[in-house]
Amino acid sequence: MKILQEQFSISTKTRCQMVDITGQVQSVVRESGIKDGDAIVFCPHTTAAITINENADRSVPHDILLALEQTIPEHISGFQHVEGNSDAHAKSSIVGCSEQVLIKGGSITLGTWQGIFFCEFDGPRSRRVHVQVRGK
Amino acid sequence: MKILQEQFSISTKTRCQMVDITGQVQSVVRESGIKDGDAIVFCPHTTAAITINENADRSVPHDILLALEQTIPEHISGFQHVEGNSDAHAKSSIVGCSEQVLIKGGSITLGTWQGIFFCEFDGPRSRRVHVQVRGK
Amino acid sequence: MKILQEQFSISTKTRCQMVDITGQVQSVVRESGIKDGDAIVFCPHTTAAITINENADRSVPHDILLALEQTIPEHISGFQHVEGNSDAHAKSSIVGCSEQVLIKGGSITLGTWQGIFFCEFDGPRSRRVHVQVRGK
Numbered sequence: 001m002k003i004l005q006e007q008f009s010i011s012t013k014t015r016c017q018m019v020d021i022t023g024q025v026q027s028v029v030r031e032s033g034i035k036d037g038d039a040i041v042f043c044p045h046t047t048a049a050i051t052i053n054e055n056a057d058r059s060v061p062h063d064i065l066l067a068l069e070q071t072i073p074e075h076i077s078g079f080q081h082v083e084g085n086s087d088a089h090a091k092s093s094i095v096g097c098s099e100q101v102l103i104k105g106g107s108i109t110l111g112t113w114q115g116i117f118f119c120e121f122d123g124p125r126s127r128r129v130h131v132q133v134r135g136k
Numbered sequence: 137m138k139i140l141q142e143q144f145s146i147s148t149k150t151r152c153q154m155v156d157i158t159g160q161v162q163s164v165v166r167e168s169g170i171k172d173g174d175a176i177v178f179c180p181h182t183t184a185a186i187t188i189n190e191n192a193d194r195s196v197p198h199d200i201l202l203a204l205e206q207t208i209p210e211h212i213s214g215f216q217h218v219e220g221n222s223d224a225h226a227k228s229s230i231v232g233c234s235e236q237v238l239i240k241g242g243s244i245t246l247g248t249w250q251g252i253f254f255c256e257f258d259g260p261r262s263r264r265v266h267v268q269v270r271g272k
Numbered sequence: 273m274k275i276l277q278e279q280f281s282i283s284t285k286t287r288c289q290m291v292d293i294t295g296q297v298q299s300v301v302r303e304s305g306i307k308d309g310d311a312i313v314f315c316p317h318t319t320a321a322i323t324i325n326e327n328a329d330r331s332v333p334h335d336i337l338l339a340l341e342q343t344i345p346e347h348i349s350g351f352q353h354v355e356g357n358s359d360a361h362a363k364s365s366i367v368g369c370s371e372q373v374l375i376k377g378g379s380i381t382l383g384t385w386q387g388i389f390f391c392e393f394d395g396p397r398s399r400r401v402h403v404q405v406r407g408k
Contacts, residue, residue: 044383111180199358247316
């Protein structure tokens with residue numbers, strides 16, 4: 001049983017953005033040499049998140065961000081946090097700061113249409129992503 | 137340390153539905169022979185999700201689906217995805233495509249009222265569920 | 273490879289509350305003696321959740337709870353569950369009943385502003401939190 005931890009950086013360009021990081025995660029898994037197991041993809045930020053969703057049609061991330069914006073608008077009466085990014089913190093908690101993916105034969109076993117996304121809710125910023133690969 | 141991956145299929149009957157899959161996950165855990173560890177339950181689809189919630193009273197899944205429908209309605213002005221199921225993609229990302237459960241003494245250790253559900257948001261469809269059991 | 277399961281109790285004071293449990297989780301990790309690996313923090317209740325978000329400024333948990341309350345209000349027309357806490361069940365499913373954190377050098381490796389929270393949505397109640405530490 002092996003455990004390997006890696007990190008990589010990304011730069012986001014707008015306030016809300018979904019960045020496809022499937023390739024970077026797959027690279028970490030390949031370099032680990034682990035054939036069967038799983039990987040945790042973890043976001044160490046409180047105004048961002050990790051999700052798995054469709055990466056074939058770019059309109060899907062657009063529409064997910066739109067639905068989130070409609071669900072939790074930037075300004076809600078009663079918000080107290082002086083940084084003005086409370087919506088980003090709330091979106092982070094409902095999408096969640098990590099995902100886990102299964103590894104088989106040295107590759108992550110996503111569904112046909114699935115990709116792994118870093119979700120920026122308070123950019124543009126420089127961000128980091130942690131990946132832990134476990135298995136044998 | 138053992139790692140075992142299994143899959144099973146389910147058929148959903150309506151557009152939005154929560155299907156109790158606790159028994160199927162428990163069966164995979166029992167057949168693995170693993171006594172202490174954990175299981176990842178992973179949905180390889182982008183318009184569905186996995187959640188853990190009450191499976192004693194059938195009104196609870198009904199009300200969760202109703203709250204999700206009210207939060208993210210099927211049609212939001214500005215949606216661009218031509219398949220017309222953007223709400224299902226967004227619900228998938230806020231509920232999440234996987235859950236993890238702990239295993240003790242060969243059984244999953246859910247709380248008294250907890251069950252594991254496959255959440256369909258764009259059915260009816262044939263779906264698959266991946267389960268990875270890890271431990272000893 | 274070691275696996276250790278522990279539990280601790282907390283008491284919540286109001287209907288909706290985010291309780292910082294970072295210290296308790298860190299204690300379980302330290303006592304496990306595990307240096308590299310990960311921990312699952314699992315909530316065995318169906319009207320509560322676990323999340324990771326900012327624990328530096330107390331206005332952040334306040335605003336997250338406010339955003340959740342605005343997203344899924346206590347009373348939605350059509351709710352059938354007679355206990356009257358359907359909103360709490362829905363919030364539990366969108367925030368999620370578990371989180372996973374990475375362990376390096378014997379400590380959980382959260383980002384600068386991250387803390388682990390137990391989210392109460394139907395308190396006040398006595399609650400339990402399960403922690404499983406895995407690694408070497």
